[in-house]
Amino acid sequence: MARDVPGSVVNAQRVLGLIVATSGVITLLIWLMRDDVLRAWAEGNEGAQSILAEGGVDALRASPSAPGFVALAVVAFVGFALLAMVLGSFFRGGHAWTRPVLTATAGVGVLVGAVCLDNHLPAIFVVLSALVIVEGVVLSYFLWQRETTSHLRD
Numbered sequence: 001m002a003r004d005v006p007g008s009v010v011n012a013q014r015v016l017g018l019i020v021a022t023s024g025v026i027t028l029l030i031w032l033m034r035d036d037v038l039r040a041w042a043e044g045n046e047g048a049q050s051i052l053a054e055g056g057v058d059a060l061r062a063s064p065s066a067p068g069f070v071a072l073a074v075v076a077f078v079g080f081a082l083l084a085m086v087l088g089s090f091f092r093g094g095h096a097w098t099r100p101v102l103t104a105t106a107g108v109g110v111l112v113g114a115v116c117l118d119n120h121l122p123a124i125f126v127v128l129s130a131l132v133i134v135e136g137v138v139l140s141y142f143l144w145q146r147e148t149t150s151h152l153r154d
Contacts, residue, residue, distance in 0.1 A: 005092060005151065006145075006147035006148060006150065006151050007147065008142045008145035008147045008148040008151075009091070009092060009142075009147075009148055009151050011142045012091070012102070012139055012142035012143050012148065013088050013091070013092060015135055015138050015139040015142060016084050016087075016088050016102070016139060017084075017088075018135055019084070019106075019109060019132065019135045019136065019139065020080065020081050020084050022128060022131055022132055022135060023077050023080055023081070023132070024077060024081070025128065026073070026077075026125065026128050026132075027073045027074060027076075027077040029124060029125065029128070030069055030070055030073040031070045031073070031074075033122060033124075034069060034070055035057050035061070036122050037069050037121065037122075037125075038057060038060055038061060038066060038069065039052065039057065039060075040119065040120045040121045040122065041066075041067065041069070041119075042060060043120045044119070044120070045065075047065060048060060048063070048065065048066065051063050051065075083105070084105075087101060087102055087105070094151055094152050094153045095152070095153070096152040096153060098152075099143050099144070099148070099152060102139065102143055103140050103143055103144070106135075106136035106137075106139045106140050106143075107136065107140075109132050109133075109135070109136040110132070110133050110136040110137065112129075112132070113129040113130065113132040113133040113136070114129075114133065116129035117129050117130065
């Protein structure tokens with residue numbers, strides 16, 4: 001007979017899925033708005049500002065100092081989505097070690113979201129970063145509920 005899964009565990013998994021979905025939207029937007037992201041990065045970099053002023057965004061994109069934001073975002077998203085899938089599966093199975101790992105993952109998401117809020121990114125990224133912060137806090141809330149604790153085994 002299968003164990004009943006408490007509502008807090010189901011809700012934690014739903015929020016984890018929302019975080020993955022939000023991360024996917026952010027990754028897609030980084031690709032669609034790659035020039036805007038590159039310009040935002042250049043605002044805090046004197047060398048990039050001079051390249052941008054001299055040759056425009058094409059010169060900045062061709063510069064070896066410009067990060068490959070799209071590639072970084074895709075690799076980070078795929079890695080995070082796979083990690084979330086594996087951790088979520090073990091969490092649903094009642095493995096207690098997943099709770100602190102998922103809490104730390106949510107904490108990293110909150111930290112990354114906070115950093116993104118302070119980097120002059122386009123408004124949609126600010127909104128999505130704030131959403132990731134809220135989702136991370138909500139995930140942590142569900143992870144540490146009493147019924148979640150009763151579901152987890154050592």
